Amino acid sequence: MASEFELIARHFTPAAPGPDAGVPLGVGDDCALLAPRPGLQLAVSVDTSVAGVHFPADAPADAIGHRALAVSLSDLAAMGAESRWCLMSVTLEDDNDSWMAGFASGFHALCQASGTALVGGDMTRGQLAIGVTVMGEVAPGQAMTRSGARAGDVLAVTGALGGGAGGLALWQRGERDLTHPLLGRYLKPTPRLAAGLALRDLATAAIDISDGLLADLEHVLTASGVGARLEPEALPLARGLRESLGEKAAWRAALCGGDDYELLLSLPGEALGEAQRRLTLEGLALTPIGTVCSGSGVSGVDLDGARGWQHFGGGEP
Amino acid sequence: MASEFELIARHFTPAAPGPDAGVPLGVGDDCALLAPRPGLQLAVSVDTSVAGVHFPADAPADAIGHRALAVSLSDLAAMGAESRWCLMSVTLEDDNDSWMAGFASGFHALCQASGTALVGGDMTRGQLAIGVTVMGEVAPGQAMTRSGARAGDVLAVTGALGGGAGGLALWQRGERDLTHPLLGRYLKPTPRLAAGLALRDLATAAIDISDGLLADLEHVLTASGVGARLEPEALPLARGLRESLGEKAAWRAALCGGDDYELLLSLPGEALGEAQRRLTLEGLALTPIGTVCSGSGVSGVDLDGARGWQHFGGGEP
Known part of the structure; x- marks a missing residue:
């Protein structure tokens, strides 16, 4: 069986982020280092998707990868934040290489489409589940919240x-x-x-x-x-x-x-x-x-x- | 049974963070909003702890809460970053209220001891697992990495x-x-x-x-x-x-x-x-x-x- 490190390296070592990505240090160390833009607030959220609860375990692997990221990005959308970075935790029953390749392709494609750099994550053994933390940026006072609705709106x-x-x-x-x-x-x-x-x-x-x-x-x-x-x-x-x-x-x-x-x-x-x-x-x-x-x-x-x-x-x- | 929202509200609505916590908007909206300090880099990491893999499922609940946060904070420690914020995902088989109270007490105690504000998270149903994302700050060039060891050190x-x-x-x-x-x-x-x-x-x-x-x-x-x-x-x-x-x-x-x-x-x-x-x-x-x-x-x-x-x-x- 492939080791955890090999699996991560094979499927989840993204291309080095560009200079505009704000990633001085990406995947591969104890932490990633990010460079938030001066004067902006950071919008952060995490969502976990569990097989059989949030998605069918037999859904196409690329859809599972896309969907796990999409539900977290949706929280940034609701705040009006610009998506910048994400972290991904995958829990897997076993290491099916072709499943992982499909999963990664769906995840990476949405990263690219949304301008989100994958900067870290981990992989563990257990019931299939994916947790995605997203980080975006928004100017102070610009974020939409749940609490501003007024009578007449x-x-x-x-x-x-x-x-x-x-x-x-x-x-x-x-x-x-x-x-x-x-x-x-x-x-x-x-x-x-x-x-x-x-x-x-x-x-x-x-x-x-x-x-x-x-x-x-x-x-x-x-x-x-x-x-x-x-x-x-x-x-x-x-x-x-x-x-x-x-x-x-x-x-x-x-x-x-x-x-x-x-x-x-x-x-x-x-x-x-x-x-x-x-x-x-x-x-x-x-x-x-x-x-x-x-x-x-x-x-x-x-x-x-x-x-x-x-x-x-x-x-x- | 208690709803997801009730469980989260009961155990994981921390005291409002103080003015120094850098949390303009905490738990309860689609995202939390954070105010990174100007000129610092953000150090981020996530670790997932799965029952039966990373800890015994029958360990004391407060130890499971402490440990899930500790293993993530350890990554900030290795970078020399100052811990600021965390997000927590809990996957639970069912909602045992006294277990949750113990888990939360262990988690919150280490938040307090480490100066880390819990700013969000989610709760899902499935095999017991906890994912914790931590965010810390460090001045550019000050972070320790894995790549700087030199012969003679x-x-x-x-x-x-x-x-x-x-x-x-x-x-x-x-x-x-x-x-x-x-x-x-x-x-x-x-x-x-x-x-x-x-x-x-x-x-x-x-x-x-x-x-x-x-x-x-x-x-x-x-x-x-x-x-x-x-x-x-x-x-x-x-x-x-x-x-x-x-x-x-x-x-x-x-x-x-x-x-x-x-x-x-x-x-x-x-x-x-x-x-x-x-x-x-x-x-x-x-x-x-x-x-x-x-x-x-x-x-x-x-x-x-x-x-x-x-x-x-x-x-x-």
Whole structure:
């Protein structure tokens, strides 16, 4: 069997970062050394993806690599931070070389697409799981948080909803055509980094939709001390969702399904047009789905006992 | 059952960091926001500890919390970086509240002792494992790396060796008296942060001993392009090691045992006295154990096929 060091060296020694990457010392020592840009704050987050909980263990290896990084980058997107660096921990049952090559290719491709330098990590033995720490930069006062939504703001979402839950449902039914748009949405979500950067001076609050629209909206409302009225008929459903799941389940997936990794934002109504123009330049829709109001909780939607995804006792999407 | 959010809130919402902690936004949003100090580099590392691989699943919960953070902080110590912030990922089979309370108390106590602010993390379901990302600061050019050892340098280690492997052997034999010094060394190692800070302007290279002295020495020699001659009789054996394991196994634990988390440093011979004086102020020994020479590999010790700990195919200590 290959040793831990050989496996890491073979698949996870990236090309030396360029001079703009801010990496005076990369992979291979006890720590990496990074050079944050003067005057900026560091935005940091970690997400762990566990096989059988967050993704199917038999998903394509490159999708698992992409997805593990994407869910962490999505947190940087929600803050409006620019992605700079990441660290990766892989726990593996055994060292399947071709699996590792696929995993690494998916991970590296998204690193490159998002301008993120892989600067370290570790590899351990156990149930398949991947933890990814991301570090980005944002000027003081520019980050979007969950706590700034104000009564009267418009609520809007990027892209389309329900694709994550819809893709998972298809996968569980045995669908393996990876060109199916819903499977793509589920297995290889696109972190909305460009949207976060484009909207951070317009939005009053933001969150990424990982636990489901309703659950993540509640996080924003609680942090901001406000309520919201949703217009469910306005929800942008992912392409193919109605056809694949039927009307009711599609609507439920959009409201409560996890794993969409779109951004939910609040912003003043007069900024909506400008925000939509900016995202059009990114090829991305921004759809108003309700309004922020004083009070608490969500009205306008029959919750029907549905809640977003939580580990340990939460309902499934 | 408690939800993920409740569990995190109950045990891992630390006291609001003080104004000196450099945490403009702490736990509770998509990302934490940190304020790195101007002109310093960021030293970052991640380590994952898996139950049954890196620690016994039935170890005391507070020791598991302490240890998971300690092994990551040890990497900052080896660079001579000042610890500032950490992120923690816990994967748990179920949510045992009293276990979590113990785990959190061990983790928080070491955060406090090391001046490290916990700024985020996540909790997932699966085989017990803990991933900890640490972030520290160091002035450009001040970090110790593995690559600076020069022929003629003295090799020295902090503290004592073999305690990690000795403690593990005792645990496996059923010893549960946590006041036994070897069990303490194994279950609650002390990251040598103060030693790293004290010696970073004297040492030419450094590494923390996690894989075993010989294996970690080889990392330094390879990175520096040099060889070494060890004086095995000079190795400072952990207290109680000979009595517990016998002469031969004690020596082997000191040479090849993992989990000591002492620092191995190279430094010019004329700096040794000053380095020892500085560590005496920390109550810590610094023992010369050999010299760096030109060439490659290690002489002076009968390796007897022994190598340090590696996952995936490496020999056990």
